[in-house]
Amino acid sequence: MIDPALLYGLTGAAVVGLGLYGFLSLRHLLRRVLAFNVVGSGIFLMFGAAGYRGAVAEGTAGADPVPQALIITGIVVALAATALAVGLILAHARATGRRTLPEDDT
């Protein structure tokens, strides 16, 4: 049967693809920020799967702790970037009454 690390790794890659598609094609800025977070969770899923693969092979107790620590750091950094992006989107909407970047407007 397919081993879990590979399954989660490929799922992570697919989630990155979906998120990237949304990030590049959507025009509503909040949805683009949301797509950015989806890509982030996909990247971390791949990273965790690689960490799990490394630990299972070496037979150590849990999954490799270094990817876990980096993923936690990555999640917090992604939240900080999202919070600033959301703040900018609201300030931009208040100033221009628009939910998209000027060049995306029809």
Add this chain to the structure above:
Amino acid sequence: MLLDVILCGMILAVALAAVSGLGVFRAVVFFVVHGVLVSMAWLRLDAVDVALAEAAIGAGLTGVLLLSAVARLERLAGGGAWRQRVNVLPAGLAAAGVTGALMWAFLGLPQPAGLGAEVAAALPRAGVENPVTAVLLNFRGWDTLLESVVLLAALVGVWALTADDDWGARAGVAQHAAPGGVLEGFGRVLPPLGLMVGVYLVWAGAAGPGGAFQGGTVLAAVALLLAMAGLAPAPRVGAPALRLALVAGPAVFLGVGVAGLAWGGFLRLPPDIAKPLILTIEAALTLSIAVTLALLVLGRPEPGDGA
């Protein structure tokens, strides 16, 4: 094994719905569900600390942040039918290309390589038993210090977006919870329990899953609930106590780092006193993280229009 396949299928379906559906509110709801499912995937991948962080920060706080943004944005720039997407084909091709490359790379990974063995070898000198906390606060403490500064920089950036005459007002939008209502009752029942769980998470982080970020996020949620229930008004931007709380975590971490120069190098924690040092750093970090995350979600001071 079947659970993994089902879980991955659901994660993909919900991610697709979050990205391709109509309407931003529905996308945010699907995003929160995606976060919960991914945190379950972390449990399957034997990474409990990350599952806690993903559920608390990835699904929880980011979800609240986006939901409140959706509500405010509808009022500011609502209405009007317009095209959801632009240049769909190039975006699809680029995304498919990256996904294909990633899968090709993931399948082409050589024999598994990880630092599990090195961490296990160095763990006795790290001062804490939980390997993830050891990596976060000792081996790669420099990353965590910078990460707390990133949070602070994002908050200063959000506050700098305030209107000039609103400066000095209370953070976030004026909340309207019905006095004596259901939310206020909830605001009285949950915080004591939330505080206990948050502090326990930080303390347990030394030996088991948990830590400053997960605990800090729970405390931030308690603070947000108090603000939304109208029981504790959000602090003013200029309040000195607030500013000290914001800076406490990075400042203590930087202080311990500079003190390390006396023991031979920046951020060097001598093994015998590593545990107390790490716990003081974690306590200060939790305080800063809780305050910063709560204020980041509340957003910039807007005394003008209510929620």
Add this chain to the structure above:
Amino acid sequence: MIPGDGAGGALMATVALPLAGSLLAVVLGRHGAQVAGGVALGVGAAVAVLAAQVAGGGVLRVDLGGWAPPLGIALMADGLAVAFLGLGAVVMAAVVAQAAALFSTRGGESRAGYGFWPLVMVLWAALNLTFLSRDLFNLYVALELLTLGAVALVAIGGQAGPLAAALRYMVFALMGSLLYLLGAVLLYAAHGTLDIDLLAIRAQPAPPDLVAAGLITAGLAVKTALFPFHAWLPPAHAGAPAPASAVLSALVPKGSFFILWRLWFEAMPDLAAPPVLTLLAGLGGAAVIYGSALALMQGRLKMIVAYSTVAQLGYLFLVFPLAGGAGAAQPWEASAWTGTAFQALSHGLAKAAMFLAAGLFVMAVGHDRLEGLRGLARTMPMAVFGFGLAAVALLGLPPSGGFTAKYLVMTAAFASGQVVWAGVLVVGGLLAAGYLYRPMAALFADAAPGPLTPVPRRLQALPLLLAGLAIGLGVASDAPITFLAIGRPDAAAEGL
């Protein structure tokens, strides 16, 4: 390679001091300017001490927390890194001096005054870290800190235009950091380490390494505003307040380019297939042509200077085919490598001088449209002379640092037979003369300038000082050349 634990103090101070300064500025809202002044002096001293240590004892490495890679994070200061730290220190000192007048918080704490100082110091710390760190994930966190600070600085003005520019900058920057993170994750999954020196040993042309290198290069190209991804840079840099645009244009893109430089010359030198390197330089060349062409058509001074940044950054990418990959062991590699370092340094000094001077013009006239600046040379001679000197450095006319850079890269191009890059240098220089002539003509026109608020002379001295340094870089260029050679990856013989 001295694992200088004791001597690591100066190296750490270049990053720890600005961090401590930003924390202090968050608490002491009103005294941000004084804190920044103190930090500028401190970091200047630390960079001087570090330069002496590196000049004396060669490359200096510090393992943070005492944990050596792959477990811990290593910081390393070689000639190149210290040169860029010096550029940062000089430009930041001038920016802090001018911003102290612009964002003064004497009359009580204002929003812009409160926000500017912590952000500019956090940006400085992140920038210094991108020059020093040897760990790819640590560089990712530094890049995020750099980007968040930069985006917040662009939006600090608060008007609608800069807000849209900051938002576009944020979208591009998020895209760049995602691609970079993907590459770093793949490298860890493949080799179990994120340290540049360990990756140099373990990297081999297998699928994960190739995909990772491609993703990291794409991500950093977006963050350095390389040609197809440059749309965000001009409105962002022109929309920011003048001191902030000086930092943004002169320093921030160089941080992400520096990581690209480390990647291709130290982490994966043999992975660089010639077609990839030629593509990078081709995009650089296109950036030079396209940026200059657009700069010719701009009506506002700050937009001209911002598009000139897009063009000048293009020159930096010429180093890859000339000095990377197959060219690594050739005699001309050293001069192409040093020439690009000179280009980055002299562009940093000259661009900062230009944006500070533009800030003074806006302070005097109230806007930066070209027709409003007519005849300013008579009333603000020092600032206009500084702007002129900076233009000389950007054009690469002797004796400026820009000339030394172009001379070194051009001789490398001829020696290696890739004459097209020499062509790019020449055409770029001509176009630069074109787009810089229009503002100079307006400034030196003999029309009487309209009503303008007087600008204190000590502020006018700042752009003159920076532009003078850019010229001085060319005059006394032998000392920097030998300093830059310290710790160069495969220091080829001094061929030319």
Add this chain to the structure above:
Amino acid sequence: MIDALDGIDGLRDAASMALTGLGLAFFVAGTLGLVRFPDSFSRLHALTKADNLGLGFLALGLALQADHWGQVLRLALIWGLALIAAGIAAQLVARAALAEAARRRR
């Protein structure tokens, strides 16, 4: 499967399976209610009632498998919190739906 049923362990496993099965049935009922019922108030009614009860049975079923009292208390705490949260959320959503309906009528 057969030898697991004899003795006390067998009885406990059987009870656990029965309880979790019952819990699952309530979840299905709740979801069915969400899909079938016409307006948001009846949907809220179905969701909060059925899902909370389902979670209760699930918790009970898992409690049987717990190997020390700490886990049973934690399961009870989780169920209690879920009850409170679902109740509060249902109240707020209902109030919002009422306000929305009133605004739409005006």
